[in-house]
Amino acid sequence: MSQMGLISAIISSKRSGGLKKADYTALQKKRLIKLVVYAQKHSPYYRTLYSGLNVKNCALTDLPPTNKVHLMKHFDEWLTDRNIELNIVQDFFADTNNIGSKLHGKYLVYTTSGSTGNPSVVLADKTTFNVAAAISALRAFARKSDLREFMRRGKKTAGLYAVDGFYLASGSMKYNQRRMPWRKNQLAIDVLAPIPEIVRALNEFQPAMLGSYPSMLELLLPEQNAGRLHISPVLIMPGGEYLREDLRKDLAQAFGCHVQTNYSCTEAGIIACECEHGRLHINEDWCIVEAVDENNQPVPNGTQGKKTLITNLANYTQPFVRYELNDRTIIHEEPCICGNPFRWLEIEGRTDEVLDFGDGVRVAPMSLFALLKPIHEIKRYQIIQHGENRLEIRLNTDDKQAAFEKAKNALSGYLESVHADVEIYLSGDEPQIHPKSGKFRAVYSVE
Ligand SMILES: [Zn+2]
Structure with missing residues (x-):
């Protein structure tokens, strides 16, 4: 499978970002067929799953859903690169010096964090990484004025994450640092550091953008309000957990900036980006999202599903097709005043607490x-x-x-x-x- 470079990913995503519904649906379908044909041919897991199916000519709902437990159990049959097995990835994980470097020189590898306790192992190939970078570059900023100010301030980005793990946020940041060590505009701070140390590092760095988990950002509120922390970011980007509206308001007020989130997961990348009206528009060109009931049957737009199925159209190495997430989402078809043609969704709050x-x-x-x-x-x-x-x-x-x-x-x-x-x-x-x-x-x- 030929891999997509960053420039092509940006050009392609820029073009598809302006498509009307009929056109992006057609693009989605074309990319889906290409993916499942490839998966059926190169992944023994999907070959078995799709046996008897004419995948070139089937509807999305004809494809059986997949889930983490089953896929992880069959990891060695799942990947289309037949040289990768779970024990190879686990050996790679055993050395934290490998964070941000590529397995076999080809794949960034991540493990999932979060509340379910059963982690996934996810490989991102060049296409997967470049598509995510293109989506970030084109769609991460809801307000163009924030993007301009962010550029003006040298794109200084601070991320507060679990830095000693193979997680999507910290791993990608480490990868960029390894690739461009001369660039000093990214700072990863360990979420486990004592608060005074975090405050000191942020004061010194003065980020234009600050990313972290909502629950961690909540802990910085009293610091900023008391003046011990004094930063003035252009944008705060909470992610990885549900962002409560009251916390969003408090952060915006304390830091005097726009606060926006996105909907992403390690398996599917950035699923949806928030617009200036606070709506999470699905990146329909690279991801298919279905709100479904407990039996994985799609629910109508506008109604809340019990689960969500996602299909990542940019990962051919490790195909996630109709993959179950436990998020309960509502997909909205009614147009948004921002003009983004993509449908938007709401997610029910996840419920871990500080x-x-x-x-x-x-x-x-x-x-x-x-x-x-x-x-x-x-x-x-x-x-x-x-x-x-x-x-x-x-x-x-x-x-x-x-x-x-x-x-x-x-x-x-x-x-x-x-x-x-x-x-x-x-x-x-x-x-x-x-x-x-x-x-x-x-x-x-x-x-
Ligand atoms: Zn919108």
Whole structure:
């Protein structure tokens, strides 16, 4: 498969960004057929999945949906590059010096973060990376005036992420730094650093754009409001978690700038970009989004699905076709006043919460995730805060006691460093869905 360069990706995306519905639907269909024909030919997994199907001439809904658990179980049959196996990727992951470098000189590899506890492993080839870069360049800024000001300020970008992991945000940033080490306009700050250290680094760097998880940005609010942090970014871009509207307003007010988000995931890249009217327009040229019910049947536009299926039209190495995400989305067909022809969507909020340990000590769920992620024995976890200072740890693992000891060490070391006095104990229960919401929350508190 010939790979797409950055310039071609930009030209192509610029052109398709102005297409009318009938035209981008046709483009989507053409790209879908090309992808599934390729997948059927080169991926043993898809060959089996599509056996008996004439993929050249079928509707999207004829293709069976896929999901993380099944695909990860069959990882070695999944990839179209038959030289890549899961154990090769895992060996690569074992050395953190590899963050931001390419596996076999060809693929950036990422693992997913977040609340579900069962990570995916995702390879991005040149096309995947360049399409994401093109979408960022063309569609990331809702307001053109912000983009101009960002350019004027030398595109100085600070990202607060879990820097010691193979995650999409930090991995891509590291890749760019490796490629262009002379450029000093990107700063990655470890989300696990103590707040005063983060504040010092941001004050010194003075970013024009600041990206992080909403829950982390929330922790910077009191710092900026008290004047300890004094930065004036052009744009704040929260991502990776649901952004609450009240937090968006508070951030905009405290930092005096526009705050916008997008809808992205490691498997599908940037699924939707926000316009100046706050609507998340699907990047229909590179991604197919379906809102579906519990049986993966599409629901009508304007109604909320129970799950979302995404198809990444820019990844031929590791095809994600009708891949299940647990987000509940509503797809809107009515035109948006911004003039963007692409449909837009709403996502129901994800529900992990910031834990408050009293005396101003607050910890973001992503920080806890970053601490537990390196403990490979843990298949799935759940952290429940009881009152101010007791943490119940629920683990799904083969050896609970051993995994718990490691988890406890990691968590207590961090919590001590932020001066939270916390008792951590192993639960007799397995991680489970929330009895009221019916959703899985990895981190939450109860009275
Ligand atoms: Zn719009």
